[in-house]
Amino acid sequence: MAKNLLIVESPAKAKTINKYLGKDFQVLASYGHVRDLKPKEGAVDTEHGFAMAYEVIERNEKHVDAIAKAAKLADDIYLATDLDREGEAISWHISEILKERGLTKGKQMHRVVFSEITPKAIKAAVAAPRQLSHDLVDAQQARRALDYLVGFNLSPVLWRKVQRGLSAGRVQSPALRMIVEREDEIEAFKAREYWTIEAQLKHAEGDFTARLSKLNGKKFEQFDLTDEAGARAARDALKQAARGRLTVSEVSSKERKRRPAAPFTTSTLQQEAARKLGFTTSRTMKVAQGLYEGVALGSEGNVGLITYMRTDSTMLGDDAMAELRQLIARDFGAKALPDAPQVYKTKSKNAQEAHEAIRPTSAMHTPKSVAAFLNDDQRKLYELIWKRTVACQMIHATLNTVTVEFAVRGVAGGDAAFRASGTTVVDPGFLAVYEEGRDQKNAEDDDEGRRLPRLAVDEQVPLHEIVADQHFTEPPPRYSEASLVKALEEHGIGRPSTYASIIQVLQNREYVFLDNRRFKPSDVGRAVSKFLTQHFTRYVDYDFTAKMEDELDAVSRGEEAWVPLMERFWLPFKQQVDEKTESVDRSEATGARELGSDPKTGKPVSVRLGRFGPYAAIGTKDDEEKPTFASLRPGQSMHTITLAEALELFKLPRQLGTAPNGDEVSVAIGRFGPFVKQGSTYASLKPEDDPYTIELPRALQIVQEKLEMLANRLILDFGNGVQVLNGRYGAYITDGEKNARIPKEQEPKELTEAQCLELLAAAPARKPGRFGKKGATKKAAVKKAAPAKKTAAKKAAGKKTATKKTTAKKTAAKKAAAKKAAAKKPASSKAGA
Numbered sequence: 069m070a071k072n073l074l075i076v077e078s079p080a081k082a083k084t085i086n087k088y089l090g091k092d093f094q095v096l097a098s099y100g101h102v103r104d105l106k107p108k109e110g111a112v113d114t115e116h117g118f119a120m121a122y123e124v125i126e127r128n129e130k131h132v133d134a135i136a137k138a139a140k141l142a143d144d145i146y147l148a149t150d151l152d153r154e155g156e157a158i159s160w161h162i163s164e165i166l167k168e169r170g171l172t173k174g175k176q177m178h179r180v181v182f183s184e185i186t187p188k189a190i191k192a193a194v195a196a197p198r199q200l201s202h203d204l205v206d207a208q209q210a211r212r213a214l215d216y217l218v219g220f221n222l223s224p225v226l227w228r229k230v231q232r233g234l235s236a237g238r239v240q241s242p243a244l245r246m247i248v249e250r251e252d253e254i255e256a257f258k259a260r261e262y263w264t265i266e267a268q269l270k271h272a273e274g275d276f277t278a279r280l281s282k283l284n285g286k287k288f289e290q291f292d293l294t295d296e297a298g299a300r301a302a303r304d305a306l307k308q309a310a311r312g313r314l315t316v317s318e319v320s321s322k323e324r325k326r327r328p329a330a331p332f333t334t335s336t337l338q339q340e341a342a343r344k345l346g347f348t349t350s351r352t353m354k355v356a357q358g359l360y361e362g363v364a365l366g367s368e369g370n371v372g373l374i375t376y377m378r379t380d381s382t383m384l385g386d387d388a389m390a391e392l393r394q395l396i397a398r399d400f401g402a403k404a405l406p407d408a409p410q411v412y413k414t415k416s417k418n419a420q421e422a423h424e425a426i427r428p429t430s431a432m433h434t435p436k437s438v439a440a441f442l443n444d445d446q447r448k449l450y451e452l453i454w455k456r457t458v459a460c461q462m463i464h465a466t467l468n469t470v471t472v473e474f475a476v477r478g479v480a481g482g483d484a485a486f487r488a489s490g491t492t493v494v495d496p497g498f499l500a501v502y503e504e505g506r507d508q509k510n511a512e513d514d515d516e517g518r519r520l521p522r523l524a525v526d527e528q529v530p531l532h533e534i535v536a537d538q539h540f541t542e543p544p545p546r547y548s549e550a551s552l553v554k555a556l557e558e559h560g561i562g563r564p565s566t567y568a569s570i571i572q573v574l575q576n577r578e579y580v581f582l583d584n585r586r587f588k589p590s591d592v593g594r595a596v597s598k599f600l601t602q603h604f605t606r607y608v609d610y611d612f613t614a615k616m617e618d619e620l621d622a623v624s625r626g627e628e629a630w631v632p633l634m635e636r637f638w639l640p641f642k643q644q645v646d647e648k649t650e651s652v653d654r655s656e657a658t659g660a661r662e663l664g665s666d667p668k669t670g671k672p673v674s675v676r677l678g679r680f681g682p683y684a685a686i687g688t689k690d691d692e693e694k695p696t697f698a699s700l701r702p703g704q705s706m707h708t709i710t711l712a713e714a715l716e717l718f719k720l721p722r723q724l725g726t727a728p729n730g731d732e733v734s735v736a737i738g739r740f741g742p743f744v745k746q747g748s749t750y751a752s753l754k755p756e757d758d759p760y761t762i763e764l765p766r767a768l769q770i771v772q773e774k775l776e777m778l779a780n781r782l783i784l785d786f787g788n789g790v791q792v793l794n795g796r797y798g799a800y801i802t803d804g805e806k807n808a809r810i811p812k813e814q815e816p817k818e819l820t821e822a823q824c825l826e827l828l829a830a831a832p833a834r835k836p837g838r839f840g841k842k843g844a845t846k847k848a849a850v851k852k853a854a855p856a857k858k859t860a861a862k863k864a865a866g867k868k869t870a871t872k873k874t875t876a877k878k879t880a881a882k883k884a885a886a887k888k889a890a891a892k893k894p895a896s897s898k899a900g901a
Contacts, residue, residue, distance in 0.1 A: 073142035074180075074194070075135060075162055077149050081185060084362035084370040085148070088187045089194065094138055098149065099131045103161040105216055112213045114642075118634045120213060124165070132165060139166050144176045146194060151181035151423065152378050152565060153624060156201055157208035163200065183379075184429045185362055185372025207624035210633060214238055214616070217638060221645045222604065229654050230595050231677060239562045240573050241600050242613045246555060247547055247580055248589045248597040255708060257543035262291050263299035264539060265306065267314060267474070267486045268532040273521035275532070278314070278474055278486035280306075285482025299536040307534050309479040314486060316527045317475035325464040328498040330382040330412035331425035331457050334564030335557045337377070340456070342550035343505035345448050346585070349549055349568035353377065355445045356426070359453075365433075365441050372429055373438065374453055378565040381423045382412040384457075388427055392461040395431045400500065406463050427457040459502035466495040472523050490520040505550075546586035560614030591682040591706045595659045603648045607641065664711040671695075673714050675706040682706040684714040699737065716760065725764040733767050735759045746771040786821045790828070806831045 072093045076082050079097040086095040103122040105111040113119040124132050139145055145166070147159035159179055166172050178197035182189045215238050222236035265280040280288050283302060293299045332340070337356065341347040347355070356377035362370035384392070389409045396404050412425075428450070435451040442450060469491045476484040493499065523529070547555065553567050562570050574580045579593030589597065600608045607613075616637070622628040658677040663684075666673050671687040680699070687695035698717035700706060721736035724744075731747035742759035744751050744767040751774035753759060757766065783799060784792035790803045792810075799816040801808040801824045808824070808831035810816055 071143045072146060073135075073138045073144070074146040074148050075159075077155070077158060078357075078361055080358070080361040084185050084372060085190055087369060088190045093146075094142070096135050096138055097131065098135065098158060098162060099128050101125060101154075101158055101161070102128050102132050102165065105212065109220060112216050114217070114638055117631055118213055118638075120209060122161070122164075132162075135162065136166065136169055136171055139171045139175075142175065144178065145172070146178045146180050146197065147200070148180045148182070148193070150378070151183060151376060153204050153208045153211075154378075154565070155181075156204035157212075160200055160202075160205040183424050184375040185360065186429050189429075203626040204624050206630040207620050210623055210630040211620055213634060214637060217641070218607070221642065222600070222607075225645060225649055225652075226596060226599065228649065229652050230599055230658050231592060232679060234592070234596060235577065236596065236600060237573060238607070238616075239566065239613065240570050241597070241608045242559075242561050242610055243552070243556060243570050244574055244579050244589070244593055244597045245601055245608045246559075246561075246610075247552070247574075247587050248594050248601075250544060250546060251589050251594070254543040254546065259540040259542070260291065261294055262539050262541070263293040263296070263536050265293070265299065265303055265534060265536050267306075267310075267534050269314060269488075270530040270532050271521045274519070276488055276490075276518075276520055278472070278488035280484065281473070281487040282483065282485035283481075284479075284484070288484075293536075296536075296538065299538070303534050303536040305479050305481070306476060306484055307531075309476050309484070310531050310534070313528045313531050314474035314476065316472060316523050316525050316529065317485070318471075318473040319523055319525060320471045322469050322471075323494065324467050324469065326467060326497075326499075327464050328410070328459045328462060328502070329456065329504040331384060331427055331460045332453060333380050333382060333414075333425060334378050335380075335553055335567065337426055337453070338553050338564070338567060339550040340452060340505055341449060342548060342553070344452065347445075347449070348571070349553060350572050351445070352449065353568045355449045359446055359450055363438070363441055363446065365438060371433070373433060373450060375424050375427050375429060377426050379423045379426060380414060380564060382414050382425045383423070384409075384427060384461075385424055388424070388431070389461065392431050392458060396458065396462055400462065404462050404497065404500070406461075410461055412460070425457075426453055428454050431458060455502040456504075459498040462498035462501060463495075465493060465497040465499040468492050468494050470520055472520060474529070488520055490518040492519055546583070546588060548586050552587060559610045560617055561610060563617065591659075591677060591700075594705075594707060595677050598659055599652075603652055604644065606644075659707065661706065663709070663714050666715065673711055675700070675709055675714060677706065684709070684717050686718060720759060722759070724762070724767050727768060727771075733764060733771070735762055735767060744770050749774060783816050784819060784824075786824065788821075790821065790824050792816050792819055792824065801827055801831075803828055806834055 074085065074089065074093050074095045075098055076085060076095060077098055077100055079099070082095045082097040086093070089095065103124055106121045106123050111121045113121070147162060149155040149158040149162075156179075163172070163177055166177075177200075179200045180193040180197045182193040218238040219235060223234065226234040226236055267278045267280075269276055269278060282288055283292060293302060330336070334353075338349045338352050341352040342349070345352075356374065359373045360375070360377050362372045365371045393405055393409065431454070433454075435447065435454050438450065439447050469489060471487060471489045474486040474488075476486065545551075549571065552571065556562055556567055556570070557564065574587075574593070575582075577593075578590055579596060580587045580589050582588075597608075619628060619633050623630045623633065660674060660676040662672050662674045664673055665671065666686045669686065671691065673684065673686050674688075675682060675684050677683075682700045682705070684698050684700065685695045687693065689695065696718060698714075698720065700709065700717065704713065721734045724733045724735060727733050727746050729747075733744065733746045735742065735744050735753070737743075737759055740752065742753040742757070744753065744762075746768070749771055751770045753762065753770065757770070781794045782791065783794060790801065792799060792801050799810050801810060801819070806828050808827040810819070810827070814823075
């Protein structure tokens with residue numbers, strides 16, 4: 069039996085490390101977190117020093133038991149979970165579980181950390197263990213307690229005031245606010261018209277364009293020309309003064325250096341993978357995790373290809389730096405190497421400098437050499453990391469920008485000028501390997517790579533045309549994954565390791581959705597954000613959230629105690645929750661809007677947020693007649709819908725006409741979407757059909773298709789409830805209670821009743837449905853009638869017995885229900901985040 073037990077988080081990592089440490093070590097995986105707070109109110113005891121009640125996560129119980137069994141037989145236990153706060157907390161939880169089970173007496177418990185999974189790094193870490201960092205554990209506990217308290221206390225307020233089932237998060241709520249505020253900016257934006265003027269020039273070495281830079285004797289600004297008449301007048305005056313040519317008045321040349329971007333941190337990797345590869349943050353982290361934990365490289369076996377992917381640091385170790393310089397000299401020549409290694413300063417206040425940036429564990433594992441062993445996502449991400457890391461240790465790029473001015477004299481109102489710029493690469497340096505992406509292009513990007521012909525002062529260049537172009541200012545763009553991650557980092561909201569989960573939670577809760585790869589808030593998301601911003605301003609404030617992150621970082625460095633931090637947060641927060649629960653009006657909380665009056669009835673038309681989403685209403689609950697309701701259409705928002713658009717919603721159901729058999733045909737929207745009804749037949753509309761515009765011929769076609777489908781569904785009917793039907797996955801046998809598969813070699817049409825009954829008898833019972841046992845009603849319906857020759861006495865006896873049994877059953881059911889309700893009652897006042 070192995071003397072030492074080493075515990076990591078993932079089985080893939082365990083497999084790789086086991087190979088490096090030999091027979092003296094048994095390596096087991098915890099499969100992530102092993103314990104979490106009990107999912108009920110009071111799991112964080114605010115009355116007694118924020119004591120936290122933990123329990124083993126159910127899905128990981130067997131892994132915890134395996135660790136405990138191995139720990140019992142081991143001499144030494146090495147906790148080798150990830151090197152961040154989360155990893156430290158997992159190690160602490162494992163050690164606490166082992167202590168509670170009495171498995172640590174007389175054993176040495178070691179904490180080991182490594183940022184790469186290579187034989188050298190693993191052996192060095194095991195040779196130099198340390199103790200658990202209780203400062204890191206305290207910071208993680210405080211973070212978890214804060215998230216729990218916010219979720220458990222704010223979520224019920226949202227249920228009462230906005231919509232059932234909603235939840236709020238300490239870090240997700242400010243991120244949602246960011247997306248909603250951007251949407252508000254876009255909606256409030258008023259486009260402004262402006263005109264630009266460009267000269268199209270002919271030259272023997274190549275045609276080029278020059279932009280107007282001076283007009284009426286002063287610098288030409290964006291809004292100097294704001295209408296067509298003014299733009300045309302300016303263009304005509306310039307053409308007249310130019311007389312078919314522009315004269316070069318000045319030529320300037322400026323050489324500049326561009327330095328490579330720093331090696332990847334978690335945040336910059338997420339941003340660049342979103343820009344260049346179209347990866348979501350969660351996809352980036354998942355792929356990076358696989359590259360870190362190990363990939364099978366043929367005869368080399370499992371190899372961890374990159375360093376740990378959750379880091380704020382841009383530092384590179386000495387060994388890595390030396391290897392990178394060796395590779396650059398070999399593949400790109402000595403001239404591509406700077407005199408000394410490039411050192412990058414980490415921006416993050418709390419970056420742990422012992423950690424490294426995300427880099428290849430060996431630069432000699434070139435993308436080409438490992439491509440055959442990687443899947444497509446791994447290959448793309450590894451190549452991105454490898455190129456960025458190599459480029460960061462290469463010499464700067466040298467660029468040359470040439471700017472040419474063309475003065476135009478004799479223009480009415482004052483002199484004018486055009487300017488043309490072009491940038492060429494003198495020495496590519498690091499650009500030979502990698503160039504960082506950008507979220508938005510600027511004027512410099514347009515000039516880059518554009519060559520101008522050789523021009524000299526006083527040279528006259530033939531003018532082909534002067535063109536005036538109309539433009540309109542554009543609203544700020546919605547956040548993409550890359551720009552949202554960048555904004556979160558700039559505001560200090562969350563930490564890079566949490567960005568992927570923040571974004572995922574917002575999407576899972578349907579507070580935001582992606583529209584052309586940009587985040588757009590849903591009506592529910594907007595209602596939640598506006599409610600929290602208005603009534604819990606402090607807790608969705610960017611500065612407050614960032615300050616809280618800084619304080620948690622201070623706890624992790626041992627500069628602050630976590631319980632006083634919790635107390636400062638909890639008391640005012642709880643007081644505000646209690647006050648707002650009583651004082652806030654629900655209509656105001658959901659963002660309900662009155663749009664105007666219905667021309668037919670004169671009643672108010674409003675939009676509101678209901679249990680199943682946003683809807684329009686004509687009338688109010690105080691009217692004698694009940695109000696009428698209509699759900700908003702996909703793509704419509706209660707925040708932007710107009711009165712005219714809302715009134716259109718009440719045109720359903722629409723009567724389309726009569727079918728050839730005399731049945732009335734109508735279209736409406738039901739619980740499962742838009743449908744056509746012909747007589748007693750219902751048929752769902754196809755995605756391309758619009759219930760507001762569909763006409764009778766198309767509706768009849770949809771109904772006919774449904775009838776044909778139903779007709780083709782029945783293969784055999786034995787008249788006793790047993791049928792052979794065509795299903796979604798092929799033919800099957802059913803009796804209303806059970807479904808049976810048909811053997812592959814058997815032709816469905818040739819089945820006999822006896823064969824069907826035999827297959828049904830062998831088939832498993834159908835699983836209970838969402839609302840109880842399926843088929844119960846059908847079973848009752850097909851039950852054979854009792855013989856008619858039953859005596860009155862037998863009937864009476866049977867009735868009496870049945871009454872007794874029913875009464876007994878009802879009483880038992882009531883008792884059970886009461887018992888169940890009593891057991892549930894204490895926990896039902898609040899629900900989880």
